[in-house]
Amino acid sequence: MKPGRDTIEQRMRTFNAACARLGIKITHQRMEIFRAVISTEEHPDAETIHRWVKKRIPTISLDTVYRNLRLLAETDLIAIVGMSQENLRFDGNAHPHHHFVCVRCGMIRDFASNAPDSLQTPKTARVFGEPLSVHLEVKGICTGCRGDVRR
Amino acid sequence: MKPGRDTIEQRMRTFNAACARLGIKITHQRMEIFRAVISTEEHPDAETIHRWVKKRIPTISLDTVYRNLRLLAETDLIAIVGMSQENLRFDGNAHPHHHFVCVRCGMIRDFASNAPDSLQTPKTARVFGEPLSVHLEVKGICTGCRGDVRR
DNA sequence: TGGCACATAGGAATTATTCTTATGAAACCG
DNA sequence: CGGTTTCATAAGAATAATTCCTATGTGCCA
Ligand SMILES: [Mn+2]
Ligand SMILES: [Mn+2]
Ligand SMILES: [Zn+2]
Ligand SMILES: [Zn+2]
Numbered sequence: 399m400k401p402g403r404d405t406i407e408q409r410m411r412t413f414n415a416a417c418a419r420l421g422i423k424i425t426h427q428r429m430e431i432f433r434a435v436i437s438t439e440e441h442p443d444a445e446t447i448h449r450w451v452k453k454r455i456p457t458i459s460l461d462t463v464y465r466n467l468r469l470l471a472e473t474d475l476i477a478i479v480g481m482s483q484e485n486l487r488f489d490g491n492a493h494p495h496h497h498f499v500c501v502r503c504g505m506i507r508d509f510a511s512n513a514p515d516s517l518q519t520p521k522t523a524r525v526f527g528e529p530l531s532v533h534l535e536v537k538g539i540c541t542g543c544r545g546d547v548r549r
Numbered sequence: 550m551k552p553g554r555d556t557i558e559q560r561m562r563t564f565n566a567a568c569a570r571l572g573i574k575i576t577h578q579r580m581e582i583f584r585a586v587i588s589t590e591e592h593p594d595a596e597t598i599h600r601w602v603k604k605r606i607p608t609i610s611l612d613t614v615y616r617n618l619r620l621l622a623e624t625d626l627i628a629i630v631g632m633s634q635e636n637l638r639f640d641g642n643a644h645p646h647h648h649f650v651c652v653r654c655g656m657i658r659d660f661a662s663n664a665p666d667s668l669q670t671p672k673t674a675r676v677f678g679e680p681l682s683v684h685l686e687v688k689g690i691c692t693g694c695r696g697d698v699r700r
Numbered sequence: 701t702g703g704c705a706c707a708t709a710g711g712a713a714t715t716a717t718t719c720t721t722a723t724g725a726a727a728c729c730g
Numbered sequence: 731c732g733g734t735t736t737c738a739t740a741a742g743a744a745t746a747a748t749t750c751c752t753a754t755g756t757g758c759c760a
Contacts, residue, residue, distance in 0.1 A: 403644065423706060423757055436641035441648075441657040443636045444748085459709045464748065466707095467639050477640040479648065479657060480632035485594045485716060487630040488618050490587035493554065497592075497630065498677040506592040506630060509673040519687050522660040526649040527691035534685055536670050540678035574726055574737060595717085610740045615717065617738095636747060706757085713750065724739070730732095 409436050416475055430454050431466045435476050496533060500540035509536075560587050567626055581605050582617045586627050632686075647684060651691035660687075 404412070413432050417424050434450045435442070442450075448463045470476045484504070491508055498507045511534065519529040555563070564583050568575045585601045586593070593601075599614045621627045632638075633655065642659055649658045662685065670680040 421706095425707065425757070427708075435639050438641065439658065441638045441640050443638055445636075447639065457709070459711095460747095461710080461749075462708055467637075471639070474643055477643055479638040479640050485596075486618075487592045487594055488586050488598065488622070489592050489628040489630050490589065492625055492628055496671075496674070498674045498680075500678060501681065505677075507590065507677045509671060509677070511671050511673070520647075520660060520662050520685075522662070523647070523649045523687045526656075526658045526660070527651060527689045527693075528695060529649075529687050529689040530652065531688045532685065533688070534671075534683065536674045536680050537682045537684070538678045538680040542678075544679060572737095576726080576738065578739075608740075610742095612718075612741080613739055702760090704756105704758095706755105708755070709753095711751090714748080716747090717745085719744065720742090722740095724737105726735100726737080728733100728735080730734105 406433065406437060413475060416473060420473060422469070422473075427451070427455055427458050427462050428466050428469075430458075431463055432470060432475065435467070435470070441479050494531065494533075496535070498536045498538065498540075500543055501537050502539055502543040505540050505542070507540075557584065557588060564626060567624060571624060573620070573624075578602070578606055578609055578613050579617050579620075581609075582614055583621060583626065586618070586621070592630050645682065645684075647686070649687045649689065649691075651694055652688050653690055653694040656691050656693070658691075 410429070410433065413429070414424060416422075417428075422428075430451045431447060434447050440446075444460065444463050444467060447467070448458070448460050451458050451463065467476070467478075471478045487506060495508045495510055498509055499505070519532055523529060561580070561584065564580070565575060567573075568579075573579075581602045582598060585598050591597075595611065595614050595618060598618070599609070599611050602609050602614065618627070618629075622629050632650070633652070635655070638657060646659045646661055649660055650656070670683055674680060
């Protein structure tokens with residue numbers, strides 16, 4: 399419940415403004431889903447959020463939770479953790495390395511850090527536990543997709 | 550098909566040795582699945598690997614592909630891309646930040662890089678396209694899980 | 701206050717992955 | 731070599747997360 403930067407109430411005001419600007423209706427459900435996500439540091443899954451929100455709106459459906467979480471993520475009011483999450487992708491490169499991921503076509507390519515020192519675990523991460531590995535993920539638009547746009 | 554470090558044939562020998570050491574039988578299917586994964590830089594999904602291997606073993610089942618990919622990943626002969634991939638996790642922190650992920654309990658916590666310069670996209674990644682964001686994922690054992698083990 | 705576009709609830713559908721079980725094949729042994 | 735044991739496979743059924751369908755409901759502007 400430690401606020402990262404803004405208080406819950408400040409963020410609820412940002413939420414209202416963003417909805418107004420984007421022509422998104424401010425429903426009770428939508429508001430409670432957003433409040434649930436920003437009120438925790440636990441990076442919950444949809445099922446967990448559904449359980450929480452049901453305490454205030456007992457009839458809310460799981461589909462509504464999913465639908466609104468996606469909407470909120472699209473408008474950058476919240477984020478989705480991890481990869482673009484379609485299905486499992488397998489990697490023949492068993493050595494530690496990093497990835498460039500094209501957000502448009504899903505292409506994944508390996509790269510090595512040419513500055514290994516810079517990738518040592520930041521001290522700010524060590525407070526949570528014993529680090530085992532560090533993986534850098536660069537998201538972007540690959541040259542192929544960039545070329546497609548130019549035409 | 551650019552070998553990261555070892556040739557395909559070298560890696561097939563490593564595979565044979567690892568199977569022998571671990572008491573894993575070397576079947577035709579298992580060998581072809583491994584060969585498919587290490588013969589590409591495309592980080593394919595299970596369906597794609599199944600399609601490839603079927604050219605050589607037309608009767609191979611998708612389940613066998615999944616089963617062996619998991620086995621190979623467990624023995625670190627290959628890797629699985631991305632998060633531990635259970636279900637979607639949502640993040641109330643909309644600002645750019647990084648994650649510590651406990652590989653035992655799934656706990657995810659935010660941290661900021663205290664050395665932002667060191668996280669600029671490495672040049673080795675820029676050859677693939679235009680970077681948009683950089684995300685650092687530190688995997689490890691959280692203090693809670695570490696404590697559990699000590700008892 | 702009415703009307704309409706957008707949202708929701710609930711259940712059905714979809715899809716990736718895993719499980720079940722009967723059959724097949726490696727390794728081991730003599 | 732045959733026999734035996736143990737592990738692996740194929741095929742389809744099961745599971746589980748997520749999305750779709752559609753009838754009903756509701757926020758919001760005039
Ligand atoms: Mn890789
Ligand atoms: Mn986060
Ligand atoms: Zn691309
Ligand atoms: Zn843990």
